[in-house]
Amino acid sequence: MRLLTLILCFCCTPLFAQQISGQVIGVSDGDTATILTADRKPVKIRLAQIDAPEKAQAFGERSKQSLSELIYGKNVTVEVETIDRYKRTVGKIIVGGVDANLEQIKRGMAWFYVQYGKDAKYLDAEAKARSAKVGLWSEAAPTPPWEWRRSGKTTIKSNSTQSAPVYKQQSSTTNASSFTCGSKRYCKEMSSCEEAKFYLQQCGATKIDGDGDGVPCEKICR
Incomplete structure (x- = not known):
């Protein structure tokens, strides 16, 4: 019985439960970056559970600048969640012990991605940013x-x-x-x-x- 339980636990482990590390060599927008791994392989990362303003939206460029300040040129670890339909690695970027995904929400530079988000602390961070009217929440009715x-x-x-x-x-x-x-x-x-x-x-x-x-x-x- 114990053996069966162990087998089931192993089988239920997410396919992409892994980490990758590298230096951030590019930031496309407020929720997308590219890292260069130790084997010199560029990997595009879509930050999980958040959705930043598009470049043509209000705060689009400021969101990109915010993410650049957080991670550009730095060594980071990515806690991988999945691969999306655009073949991007989706995950949480950790830099110096800081969750960059969460920090973008705290700064009012991204939304909690309600369609894909699952972490309550992200939703709580958005509520606090909204209440404080920081970043994009300084607008009366920002468009998701x-x-x-x-x-x-x-x-x-x-x-x-x-x-x-x-x-x-x-x-x-x-x-x-x-x-x-x-x-x-x-x-x-x-x-x-x-x-x-x-x-x-x-x-x-x-x-x-x-x-x-x-x-x-x-x-x-x-």
Whole structure:
């Protein structure tokens, strides 16, 4: 009986219950990085249980910068959970004893990924970040990245740094760098084409691009 129990326990062990180590050589966004293992093999890592804003969303670039500050150029250990459909290794990145996945949530730079998350402390960390209005939770109604992706806007490009203006100044009175993401979501709320473009590119206001051609509020952006 004991032997049977041991066999069953062994068989029920997750297939990808393993660890890999290496140096982080790239950070793609707030939840994806690449490490170089000891045998010089690059491995793309999708941080488990979290979902960071897409690059074209508000806080997309800041989330990427946050993860870079945490792990770029450092030696890390990845607690592997699985391999996803894109052949990425999904797991928890540990750097200097810190759970980078959890830290991204604490900083307000990622959501708890409700579809795949299972660790209660991640959900608790999100609740605390939301309550403190840190990071992306400083916005009135941030759009979860899984909803953003379903909207079909993943091909929209943004600048390499969120603080820089996405559009050049086109008049003597309007500068895109003066805009900040607020609660505006409709064309009638936009003061100019530049502001509409800023909200589409940086703030996830997809409703102002009804036909999905990348040009918002076409009545004012002709």
